[in-house]
Amino acid sequence: MTKNAYALLLACGAAFVGCASFPDAESVRTHAEQSVAEAYPGMPPALTQRAVQDAEQRLCSKGPGETLTSEEAARVVAASRTAIKYPAGNKLSGDWKVGEKLVSNGVGMRVRGGRVEGAKQNGALCINCHALDPAEVNVGNLGPSLTAYGRQRGNSEPVVKYTYEKIYNAWTYFPCSNMPRLGHNGFLTPEQIAHVVAYLVDPQSPVNRP
Amino acid sequence: MRGRSLIIAAMFIAPALAGQNDTDGLSVGRQMLAEDNPGELWVQRGERLFFEKRGPKAASLERCDLGLGPGRVDGAYAQLPRYFADTGQVQDLESRLLTCMVELQGLKREAIVADRFGTLDKDSDMEALVSFVGSKSNGLKMNVPLAHAKEREAFKTGEYLFYRRSGPLDFSCATCHTDEGKRIRLQELPNMTDPKQMQMVVSTGWPAYRGTQASVRTMQHRLYDCNWQMRLPDLGYASDMSVALTSYLNRSGNGGVIQLPGVRR
Numbered sequence: 206m207t208k209n210a211y212a213l214l215l216a217c218g219a220a221f222v223g224c225a226s227f228p229d230a231e232s233v234r235t236h237a238e239q240s241v242a243e244a245y246p247g248m249p250p251a252l253t254q255r256a257v258q259d260a261e262q263r264l265c266s267k268g269p270g271e272t273l274t275s276e277e278a279a280r281v282v283a284a285s286r287t288a289i290k291y292p293a294g295n296k297l298s299g300d301w302k303v304g305e306k307l308v309s310n311g312v313g314m315r316v317r318g319g320r321v322e323g324a325k326q327n328g329a330l331c332i333n334c335h336a337l338d339p340a341e342v343n344v345g346n347l348g349p350s351l352t353a354y355g356r357q358r359g360n361s362e363p364v365v366k367y368t369y370e371k372i373y374n375a376w377t378y379f380p381c382s383n384m385p386r387l388g389h390n391g392f393l394t395p396e397q398i399a400h401v402v403a404y405l406v407d408p409q410s411p412v413n414r415p
Numbered sequence: 416m417r418g419r420s421l422i423i424a425a426m427f428i429a430p431a432l433a434g435q436n437d438t439d440g441l442s443v444g445r446q447m448l449a450e451d452n453p454g455e456l457w458v459q460r461g462e463r464l465f466f467e468k469r470g471p472k473a474a475s476l477e478r479c480d481l482g483l484g485p486g487r488v489d490g491a492y493a494q495l496p497r498y499f500a501d502t503g504q505v506q507d508l509e510s511r512l513l514t515c516m517v518e519l520q521g522l523k524r525e526a527i528v529a530d531r532f533g534t535l536d537k538d539s540d541m542e543a544l545v546s547f548v549g550s551k552s553n554g555l556k557m558n559v560p561l562a563h564a565k566e567r568e569a570f571k572t573g574e575y576l577f578y579r580r581s582g583p584l585d586f587s588c589a590t591c592h593t594d595e596g597k598r599i600r601l602q603e604l605p606n607m608t609d610p611k612q613m614q615m616v617v618s619t620g621w622p623a624y625r626g627t628q629a630s631v632r633t634m635q636h637r638l639y640d641c642n643w644q645m646r647l648p649d650l651g652y653a654s655d656m657s658v659a660l661t662s663y664l665n666r667s668g669n670g671g672v673i674q675l676p677g678v679r680r
Contacts, residue, residue: 226567227567232568236568240572245650267578268578317649330584346598347590385583385584390585
C-alpha cells in the first residue's frame with residue numbers, strides 16, 4: 206500500500222465521511238484525461254495537441270506522495286539524451302550579445318482566441334525564473350541564481366557542452382526538473398540556445414562581470 | 416464614469432497590489448486599496464442585474480438555485496463548486512449562473528460566454544454577477560462539500576490535473592505553486608500545498624479586482640490566464656476541467672474567511 210493510501214485511511218478515520226467511495230486512481234485518470242480532451246472546444250487540432258502528454262511528461266506528473274522511481278528517472282534521462290540536436294557546425298557557444306536579448310524575452314507560442322501570438326522568434330524566458338545580470342532586479346527565483354555562472358565554471362568545452370545540453374533538455378541531467386525542455390520541445394532553436402550559452406559562459410557577458 | 420477613472424488611475428500609482436506576505440513595504444498600499452475596493456462597483460452592478468427581469472423570458476435570477484435552494488444567495492458561494500441534481504454535474508459559480516441565465520432567463524449560452532471577460536470598452540455581466548454572489552458569503556468560512564460521489568470525483572480529478580504536466584513548456588500548476596517564497600520575475604506565487612495560503616487565495620479572490628486589468632476577474636479567468644501562460648489553447652469556459660480544478664482548489668481553501676471581491680495586481 207502506498208503512503209498516499211495510508212494518509213487517506215487516516216483522513217477517513219478522522220472525518221468518518223464516505224471516504225471509502227473516493228474514486229480509485231485509474232478512474233480519476235480516465236476522467237481527468239477525458240476532461241482535458243474536452244477542455245479546448247473549437248480549437249484547431251494543432252493547438253489541442255499541445256495538451257496531449259508525451260511519455261516523459263506522463264512520468265514527470267507525480268502527485269502528492271508519489272515519487273519518481275530510479276527506473277523511471279533512467280527512462281526519462283535516456284529518452285532525453287538520445288533526442289538532443291546540436292547546431293550547424295557543432296558551434297555550441299554563439300554570440301553573448303544575441304543571448305542577452307533572448308534571456309529577458311518572454312514571448313512566444315501563447316494562444317489567444319485560437320491564434321498563436323505573432324512573435325518573430327520565441328524568447329528564451331530565462332529571467333522569469335533565474336537571476337543572471339546582477340544589475341537586473343526584475344528576475345524570478347523558481348530556478349537557482351546563475352549570476353557569475355561562467356566565472357565560477359569557466360568556458361571549457363565540457364562546460365559549454367553541458368550548458369548547451371542542460372538548456373536543450375534539462376531532463377537529461379535533472380529528470381523531471383521544473384525547467385522546460387526548451388530545445389527538445391522546439392521552443393528554442395539550437396542556434397538560439399548556443400547564444401544563451403555564450404551569455405552564460407562568456408567572460409565579457411554581464412553575467413560574469415566582476 | 417469619472418469616479419471609476421480616478422480609482423483606476425490610483426491603481427497605477429500603487430503598482431503592486433497583492434502579495435502573500437504583509438510584512439513588506441507595499442502592505443500599506445494594499446490595505447488602502449482593500450478599504451476602497453473598486454470591486455464594489457461590480458458588486459452593485461451585479462446586484463442590480465441579479466434582480467432585474469432580463470432575457471426572452473423576462474425573468475430575474477431570484478429563482479436561481481445556487482446550491483442552497485432557489486433564491487438563496489447568502490452563503491451560496493462558500494459551498495461551491497458542488498453537485499447539482501438537475502444538471503447531474505458538479506458546477507462552480509460561473510457554470511451554475513450560466514445554467515440559470517440560459518434556463519430561467521432564456522439567454523443564449525454563446526452570448527454569455529462571449530461576454531465572460533469584460534474589456535475597457537464593455538463590462539461583463541458575468542463578472543458583475545460573480546462579484547455580487549461572492550460578496551454575499553462575506554464573513555463566512557469556505558466550506559466546499561465532498562458529500563456526493565461526483566464531488567469527490569471532481570476534487571480528485573482537479574488534484575490530478577494540478578500535477579499534470581503538458582504543453583511546449585512542460586508546465587503543470589504544481590510547477591509554480593508548490594514551493595515556498597517563489598516568484599516569476601517579481602510576482603509572488605502562492606504555495607498551494609500550504610492550507611493557510613490556500614485559504615487566503617480562495618477566500619479573498621477570486622473574484623478579485625485586478626489593477627493591471629482595471630476589472631474584476633473571476634476564477635474562470637484566472638485559470639484561463641494560467642493556461643495562456645502555459646502556452647495551452649484557450650481554456651473552454653465552464654469546462655469540466657476548469658470546474659474540477661476549482662473544486663480541488665476551493666476545497667483546499669476550506670476554513671478561509673471569505674472577503675470578496677478581493678484586490679490583486
